Amino acid sequence: MSRGLPTVVYVLCLAFSAVAASAGPGELFDARAKDALRPGQRELLLALDGGRYVFENGRLADTRASEPDRLLTNARVEALLAGPRDGAALDASAASGADPAYERALARMPKGAPVPQGFDGAAAHAGDVRGPPASGPRGGQTAPASADPAVLQARLLQRVAFKGTKPERQAFGEAVALIMKTKTGSELARQFVHESAAAEVVIAATSNAGSTDTGGIPPKVTLDRKYVTGSNDPNYSRIVMAGTLAHELFGHALETQRARTAGFSKLASYHYRGDEVGSRLIDWSVQTELAGKVADADPQDFLGDPEAYYRGMATRDPYYVVSLSAAEMKDPIAALAARRALLAADEAKTAAEVKQTEAWLPVIAHFVSAHGVAKGRFEPAEKEIGDYLSWGEGHRKKLVESKANLESHIARWSSRAGAAQRKELADAADSAFLRNWDAQLRQRARDLTALRAGPGGRGPAAIEVPVVVITAPKPGGPPIDLEELSRMYQRDKKTNARHFK
Amino acid sequence: MKISLLAAFLILAAAAGARAEEKVKTKTPAQTIGALLAYTPPKGWTAAGYANSEGADPVVRFEKLSDAIVIRLYGAPGSAYATPKDFLAGPAGSAEGAAPDAAGTALVAGRKVELHRRSFSIEASDPHRPSPGKSLKGSEVFGVVPLKKGRFAVVAYRRESPIPDLERAGEKAWAAFLKTVKPKK
Numbered sequence: 001m002s003r004g005l006p007t008v009v010y011v012l013c014l015a016f017s018a019v020a021a022s023a024g025p026g027e028l029f030d031a032r033a034k035d036a037l038r039p040g041q042r043e044l045l046l047a048l049d050g051g052r053y054v055f056e057n058g059r060l061a062d063t064r065a066s067e068p069d070r071l072l073t074n075a076r077v078e079a080l081l082a083g084p085r086d087g088a089a090l091d092a093s094a095a096s097g098a099d100p101a102y103e104r105a106l107a108r109m110p111k112g113a114p115v116p117q118g119f120d121g122a123a124a125h126a127g128d129v130r131g132p133p134a135s136g137p138r139g140g141q142t143a144p145a146s147a148d149p150a151v152l153q154a155r156l157l158q159r160v161a162f163k164g165t166k167p168e169r170q171a172f173g174e175a176v177a178l179i180m181k182t183k184t185g186s187e188l189a190r191q192f193v194h195e196s197a198a199a200e201v202v203i204a205a206t207s208n209a210g211s212t213d214t215g216g217i218p219p220k221v222t223l224d225r226k227y228v229t230g231s232n233d234p235n236y237s238r239i240v241m242a243g244t245l246a247h248e249l250f251g252h253a254l255e256t257q258r259a260r261t262a263g264f265s266k267l268a269s270y271h272y273r274g275d276e277v278g279s280r281l282i283d284w285s286v287q288t289e290l291a292g293k294v295a296d297a298d299p300q301d302f303l304g305d306p307e308a309y310y311r312g313m314a315t316r317d318p319y320y321v322v323s324l325s326a327a328e329m330k331d332p333i334a335a336l337a338a339r340r341a342l343l344a345a346d347e348a349k350t351a352a353e354v355k356q357t358e359a360w361l362p363v364i365a366h367f368v369s370a371h372g373v374a375k376g377r378f379e380p381a382e383k384e385i386g387d388y389l390s391w392g393e394g395h396r397k398k399l400v401e402s403k404a405n406l407e408s409h410i411a412r413w414s415s416r417a418g419a420a421q422r423k424e425l426a427d428a429a430d431s432a433f434l435r436n437w438d439a440q441l442r443q444r445a446r447d448l449t450a451l452r453a454g455p456g457g458r459g460p461a462a463i464e465v466p467v468v469v470i471t472a473p474k475p476g477g478p479p480i481d482l483e484e485l486s487r488m489y490q491r492d493k494k495t496n497a498r499h500f501k
Numbered sequence: 502m503k504i505s506l507l508a509a510f511l512i513l514a515a516a517a518g519a520r521a522e523e524k525v526k527t528k529t530p531a532q533t534i535g536a537l538l539a540y541t542p543p544k545g546w547t548a549a550g551y552a553n554s555e556g557a558d559p560v561v562r563f564e565k566l567s568d569a570i571v572i573r574l575y576g577a578p579g580s581a582y583a584t585p586k587d588f589l590a591g592p593a594g595s596a597e598g599a600a601p602d603a604a605g606t607a608l609v610a611g612r613k614v615e616l617h618r619r620s621f622s623i624e625a626s627d628p629h630r631p632s633p634g635k636s637l638k639g640s641e642v643f644g645v646v647p648l649k650k651g652r653f654a655v656v657a658y659r660r661e662s663p664i665p666d667l668e669r670a671g672e673k674a675w676a677a678f679l680k681t682v683k684p685k686k
Contacts, residue, residue, distance in 0.1 A: 298622040298636075304593030305573070307551040307560070312623075345547065349566045357664045388664055391637055449592060486665035 025075035188250035251279020268428030329429035374476030530559030568671025
């Protein structure tokens with residue numbers, strides 16, 4: 001309580017300073033006064049209660065009220081902006097603890113120029129908007145943020161600052177609007193608003209599709225610029241961008257703030273393997289709800305065999321190799337030491353695969369020279385070979401980096417200085433916070449399984465991922481991919497054994 | 502006196518129960534599966550074991566480079582799949598929710614087992630590539646083997662690479678492995 005009360009006071013001061021400064025609380029509100037409303041607040045007021053409030057010559061009128069209460073006073077506008085339906089939440093924020101650091105950061109976020117309204121109203125005004133945070137208790141309870149989707153969206157956008165060009169802002173707004181159309185996304189938006197989370201979103205050229213810097217306050221989400229400019233299928237980009245944004249915003253960014261608010265170890269939060277997979281589950285759910293499928297990944301692999309999926313992740317990236325389950329946090333050195341064998345096996349496997357892949361090139365040459373098959377027909381097989389060799393090269397680099405990261409963590413945690421970190425992880429392993437996080441992840445997996453099995457799971461796809469179709473017939477016959485080449489090779493080996501001695 | 506004897510009996514029974522529970526808990530995935538299914542792992546392949554569904558669904562896996570043979574056990578209390586039908590409809594047994602392709606049959610302990618084929622992603626690292634494209638896929642052939650007590654095993658051969666093996670060593674090992682699989686009575 002002692003922590004929460006000043007927070008509420010601070011929040012109220014921060015949010016309503018503009019309105020309060022213009023005139024006394026009993027006087028009629030005038031939107032024409034300088035700094036009467038912050039960006040986004042006009043849209044929020046118009047969205048409340050299904051359009052109950054309208055602007056009349058700068059005054060805000062309640063269409064359901066009669067004179068003399070029809071025009072709103074400064075005090076009533078302040079109350080509306082605070083979210084009168086969230087009143088209980090404001091009180092409850094004392095208990096849940098809206099994080100002052102987030103509120104301060106939110107206040108520092110730059111204002112943005114308004115953009116034309118074009119997609120679901122408030123969405124076009126996405127970002128760079130500051131406003132009253134609607135705080136409330138986290139976890140388990142129904143978030144009291146408005147049930148009206150437009151209001152919820154407006155409130156969400158007040159807590160997410162966006163930096164970018166006009167087209168980028170437009171794309172971001174569309175992504176938010178798409179997320180809000182899904183049950184998963186709107187529920188998480190409600191939680192995000194309710195828990196007074198905040199984030200900053202930028203679009204930039206990056207090697208990742210999306211990432212979140214959880215070290216900053218608030219967390220900074222970066223989305224790949226290719227979503228806006230680089231794809232030959234804008235529809236694909238829209239859906240995947242929405243999934244990625246949900247992944248970063250409601251996965252990493254929200255969970256980071258939850259951990260911070262709960263006083264959960266930052267170290268454990270960083271190493272917990274469910275942080276990434278939980279975020280992926282959000283992405284997959286949003287995409288499945290929007291399009292009936294996931295365009296850019298395959299949740300079946302995780303849902304079908306979760307532990308094998310985690311095992312696979314460990315050798316795919318330097319970060320994942322040091323991620324841990326709750327059980328592994330109890331003895332992180334043993335867990336990481338066991339991964340040495342995984343990395344070594346993957347290294348050997350990749351080296352062998354690269355060699356084996358290259359071995360198909362002389363087979364192609366053989367069919368061209370000895371059997372007179374047109375070289376052009378092997379284009380698909382050669383592309384598969386090229387793709388794999390290129391992937392293999394990148395993967396080998398990642399394995400080297402993963403190995404270095406693994407050894408550095410083992411060394412650190414084996415040292416005397418690392419004992420404190422080991423204890424921190426072990427304590428976190430037994431915490432209620434991590435148990436809840438784990439349970440939430442399992443529930444998300446069950447929900448996604450049900451979603452995929454339900455009528456919408458494989459419903460009419462809103463997007464179609466283009467498939468490479470070779471239309472131009474190659475001289476001398478149909479194109480040959482690796483599978484066909486493999487069959488040709490087996491047949492030739494049987495009938496012309498001397499060819500492959 | 503009667504009460505003391507009863508108490509002693511209860512204590513002993515509780516201790517025995519605790520020991521039994523401990524024993525169950527410490528069973529490895531290979532032991533759990535081995536109690537229901539006999540098989541001979543391919544020679545020279547590396548073995549690993551783990552479990553899903555909080556221990557209810559044990560898995561053993563043998564691998565050599567990009568080839569893997571996997572045995573998954575389902576049907577226990579807490580299992581993700583109570584029946585083979587559930588399994589074939591769920592994410593572990595379907596191909597993106599659709600029925601997997603038929604891949605012929607195999608004789609397992611004298612019984613004909615239907616085989617299915619499906620593909621899977623071999624890139625688990627980047628969930629969202631910003632441009633559509635063909636991702637690297639591996640393929641899995643699997644069959645369901647009914648066991649006692651409502652349990653069933655899913656035996657699978659996975660080629661965890663999009664590149665076919667010139668010599669098809671993995672497929673040969675799989676064919677040999679299937680001949681050794683025998684449900685225990």
